[in-house]
Amino acid sequence: MMGDSMHDALSQLSQFDNEALLALNGSNSVYWDAVMWIVTQTVTWIPLLLVLLYVVMKNSSWRSLLLFVLAMALTVALADRLSSGVIKPLVMRWRPTHDATFLHTIDTVFGYTGGRFGFVSSHAANTFSLFVLLSLILRSGVMSVALFLWACLSSYSRIYLGVHFPGDILCGALLGMAVGFMVYLLYAFLASRLDVSRQYYSTAYTSSGFLQSDMHVLLLTFAVTYAAILLLAIPLAAGVFTL
Numbered sequence: 001m002m003g004d005s006m007h008d009a010l011s012q013l014s015q016f017d018n019e020a021l022l023a024l025n026g027s028n029s030v031y032w033d034a035v036m037w038i039v040t041q042t043v044t045w046i047p048l049l050l051v052l053l054y055v056v057m058k059n060s061s062w063r064s065l066l067l068f069v070l071a072m073a074l075t076v077a078l079a080d081r082l083s084s085g086v087i088k089p090l091v092m093r094w095r096p097t098h099d100a101t102f103l104h105t106i107d108t109v110f111g112y113t114g115g116r117f118g119f120v121s122s123h124a125a126n127t128f129s130l131f132v133l134l135s136l137i138l139r140s141g142v143m144s145v146a147l148f149l150w151a152c153l154s155s156y157s158r159i160y161l162g163v164h165f166p167g168d169i170l171c172g173a174l175l176g177m178a179v180g181f182m183v184y185l186l187y188a189f190l191a192s193r194l195d196v197s198r199q200y201y202s203t204a205y206t207s208s209g210f211l212q213s214d215m216h217v218l219l220l221t222f223a224v225t226y227a228a229i230l231l232l233a234i235p236l237a238a239g240v241f242t243l
Contacts, residue, residue, distance in 0.1 A: 017166055017167040018165070021096055021106070021165050022102075024156070024159045024166065025096070025106050025160060025162050026106065026161075026162060030237045031233055031234070031237045032160075033107075034109075034233035035230065036157045036161060037112075037157075037161070037236065038229045039153060039157045040158060044229065045150075045154075047221065047224075047225060048221050051221045052134075053069070055210065055214045058211075059209060064191070068187075071137075071183055072133065072134075074183050074186075075129045075130060075179060075180055075183045076130065078179045079128075079175065079179045080122050082175060083120045083121065083122040083125040083176075084122045087119065087175075088118070091119045091120075093117060093119035093165075094116065095114050095116065095118035096162050096164070096165060097112075097113035097114060097162050097163055098113065102162075108162045108163075109161050109162075110242075112163065114163035118163060118165065119165070119168045120168055120171040120172035120175055121158055121164045122172065123154055123155055123157075123164075123172070124154075124155040124158070124164075124168070124169045124172030124175075124176060125172040125179070126176060128155070128172070128174075128177050129175075129180035130147070130151070130176075131144075131148055131150070131151040131176075131177070132176070132181050132184065133180040133181075133183055133187070136180075136181070136188075137184065137187065138206060139208040140210065140212070140215045142215065143215050143219070146218070150222065151173070155173060
């Protein structure tokens, strides 16, 4: 009896996931195809990473900077290995682009299909792990919102491109947030042991000691990056160049 109820519940979740994929996947616009293609590329966000490292270096000692870089590297490594190296081979859920049910019904971009398995999404795990870690380190409400929107947009691009079901994204995001929180706990412990943790009460700083003006620099970098994506998508959609 319980087994039947569980089976029915899983069937309903699967049906909802399938319908959500078809509702959220792709569009009839080559321009938005190009936008989402640029969004999903890791290289797009390198300028933001460089500015982030500059902000941390400006506001921290070399030990704090080193600890910060190690925390980011550990976060991404754990999120990526758990999602791609452990969960995907165990669950073996086909990506929509490799699933016979959706193979010919979903929209793809530039012929991209990804690897065979998609549960859970590494993109979602990686971006949401960084969202949690950076939000807890920077302690800036406006930056937390910006990071959350970035993680959502990057993750949604995978549904748009047809390489992930929404369920892959949701579970990947939950995994990533758990990883980000656990790495932050390790970061906070080591920061206190190394005597590099700080607490500020001036409105010119976040509570963890970062200048509010530097948070504005990061927000500006986000805005410039989004503007660049929208502009670069025009020649990409026209076939002037490829990524």
